[in-house]
Amino acid sequence: QVQLVESEGGLVQAGGSLRLSCAISGRTFSGVAMGWFRQTPGKERQFVAGITRSGSNTDYADSVKGRFSISGDNAGQTVYRKMNSLKPEDTAVYYCAARSGPFVTTASRYDYWGRGTQVTVSS
Numbered sequence: 001q002v003q004l005v006e007s008e009g010g011l012v013q014a015g016g017s018l019r020l021s022c023a024i025s026g027r028t029f030s031g032v033a034m035g036w037f038r039q040t041p042g043k044e045r046q047f048v049a050g051i052t053r054s055g056s057n058t059d060y061a062d063s064v065k066g067r068f069s070i071s072g073d074n075a076g077q078t079v080y081r082k083m084n085s086l087k088p089e090d091t092a093v094y095y096c097a098a099r100s101g102p103f104v105t106t107a108s109r110y111d112y113w114g115r116g117t118q119v120t121v122s123s
Contacts, residue, residue, distance in 0.1 A: 022096035028076035038092035
């Protein structure tokens with residue numbers, strides 16, 4: 001059973017940065033594909049970024065390309081998500097997700113989820 005424990009989010013000013021982590025237990029990061037999603041009230045979870053099981057490939061939503069990055073540690077236990085140049089429209093609950101199959105961008109195809117963490121960007 002995979003468990004995902006997310007770090008706390010926070011309140012940042014527009015233009016600021018924040019780093020989120022997602023600690024994996026039950027499997028190493030190399031055994032699962034990792035996704036990063038966000039959700040605002042009344043909307044479906046939106047793909048933000050992802051990293052393949054090998055860690056060699058990443059993918060990003062157009063809205064965050066060049067500002068956000070996702071990476072894994074060498075031990076395969078933690079995935080880091082760095083957010084730079086934050087905008088008020090980045091305000092959301094951010095989720096870490098994992099699946100045993102290949103990397104995909106569809107939230108419903110992920111098997112395991114973190115509890116989510118609130119990120120609020122003030123203007």
